[in-house]
């Protein structure tokens with residue numbers, strides 16, 4: 006490892022990702038699928054880009070927007086929830102917007118929701134009037150409450166928010182929900198969604214210098230390709246020409262297939278790039294419709 010960690014070299018791009026936690030592995034594997042590889046520093050906080058001059062900084066997710074704002078990092082992979090909340094906090098203390106969501110990344114899906122005790126009969130936001138709501142997202146909650154015209158007290162907690170009502174610290178909560186299991190385990194139910202979230206690539210509002218702009222553009226292009234084909238499959242099969250009207254509509258969200266004639270007869274070989282789910286059930290339906298020798302192949306990358 007040769008680069009300094011405090012001042013980014015202008016000829017390299019530095020991306021902050023979560024060191025450990027829910028977004029750490031998927032962020033790294035997505036960037037690796039863009040052809041990036043790294044040599045790690047001994048403290049495992051900095052990864053030096055080997056295949057491209059794109060380095061990683063491994064940090065707490067809450068720090069990522071601030072690192073972009075301060076120019077310590079150029080880009081970051083962070084939940085929209087954290088990015089939006091940090092933007093609101095900076096705005097509230099008079100800061101101008103300096104970072105924004107560049108694109109969503111298709112993992113880390115969850116929502117920020119208001120939840121109330123199971124015993125409440127939910128009739129609407131006005132029920133929260135005069136109540137205490139525990140959250141780690143005061144900016145987003147305040148914005149939502151204002152939009153609803155509701156005056157409630159926000160109780161700021163940094164974690165274990167779901168237990169606050171049982172401890173008598175709050176009447177309701179506003180926290181991240183995915184499966185809903187944590188809420189259910191704490192006898193709470195979600196009643197309002199404040200923000201739909203997922204991991205996003207965050208970057209500055211201002212433009213980069215030409216070298217880093219070029220690197221960022223290359224990365225964005227590769228990300229487009231990697232995300233596009235992540236869940237896509239190449240479906241190869243044979244079918245007789247007269248089966249095509251039955252087979253084609255069953256191809257899940259497919260691009261126009263390549264069709265090759267196998268011999269002088271009616272037998273065709275087809276390959277179709279499918280963006281929808283190629284399930285066992287769908288393969289069986291295709292077989293019944295006349296497809297033979299079905300083969301499903303993963304896709305490594307794609308350049309449009």
Ligand SMILES: Nc1ncnc2c1ncn2[C@@H]1O[C@H](COP(=O)(O)OP(=O)(O)OP(=O)(O)O)[C@@H](O)[C@H]1O
Pocket residue numbers: 023024025026027028064065066067083084085086087113114115181182183184202203204
């Ligand atoms: N249950 C969930 N399902 C899916 N995504 C989630 C879930 N909970 C959180 N996330 C997303 O993953 C992000 C990181 O969550 P994690 O729990 O790893 O954060 P953390 O404990 O704050 O980590 P750090 O130590 O980096 O501060 C969240 O900000 C959110 O965007």
Ligand SMILES: O=P(O)(O)OC[C@H]1O[C@H](OP(=O)(O)OP(=O)(O)O)[C@H](O)[C@@H]1O
Pocket residue numbers: 027164165167180181182183184185186187188
């Ligand atoms: O709806 P669920 O699927 O139950 O997920 C929701 C829980 O997941 C997150 O916490 P996490 O498990 O990451 O622990 P943390 O609070 O320590 O971050 C979030 O803060 C919720 O507590």
Ligand SMILES: [Mg+2]
Pocket residue numbers: 065066067
């Ligand atoms: Mg955090």
